[in-house]
Amino acid sequence: MTHEHKFYCKDMVKNLNAYIDGELDNALCGEIEEHINSCSNCQVVVNTLKKTIQIYQSDGRETKLPPEVRKRLYASLDLDDYVTKD
């Protein structure tokens, strides 16, 4: 039953970031995926971590520069004539 290279949850935590960013080599990535498939806790952590990042990314995409702020910025730099987007 014991496997020489058994992958544990603590190894997961160590490699979580690199795994999510796709920075791990294939062998390690495979081990992690194998672990996730059999460990529901780690699966939840990976999924909620990915979702957390996505939430901040979509919140970021929704943050636009308000036109009046843009205008004042160009004015502060004496570039009023160059405001291209309204």
Place this chain on the structure above:
Amino acid sequence: MNKENPTQIDLEALKRKDKTAFAQVLDQNSEKIYRLALKMVGNVQDAEDILQETFIKAFNNIHKFEGRSKVSTWLYRIAVNESLMVLRKRKDHVTEIDAEIEKDDGDVIPRQIIDWCCLPEKELMSSEARIHIKKAINHLSEANRATFLLRDVEGLSTRETAETLDISESAVKVRLMRARMQLREALTGFYSERLTRENA
């Protein structure tokens, strides 16, 4: 050394203080800088001040820009410093970007294991949720917050983030990990309550 400028900005024109070149830099970067400032300090008035100050400083010091990194990286760096200045006026303790990373790694161990990913989009991005999303990021240390914003929200690589913050790539990785895990815990705390409500 003569690396092609990825933003296609004419560096020579910039150094001559050519207005068209300045305007081009503004067009390409003002929204990014505003977003970073807003997420760093959390209010629109300060974000606007930081935005203006960043470009004023950048253009006044354009002769110091060596063109080895992207213009955007240089602007991000000024904006982070301006944001820290605003935050220092507001609170007593600001974690400096190059501060030594605390050895204790307690906050990277996942505590709450609840799957809230299945919540509908309208719950995940409700106005109440947005308040918590903002609160959670404001709760991070300044150094972790800047790292997370540059890397995950602005989409800079680890190397670019390290360059922008003038810290090592391994420090970027540690700070990013902490930021992500802390945000995950904070959002889990909030969304798990919605989940119980939904299932009730």
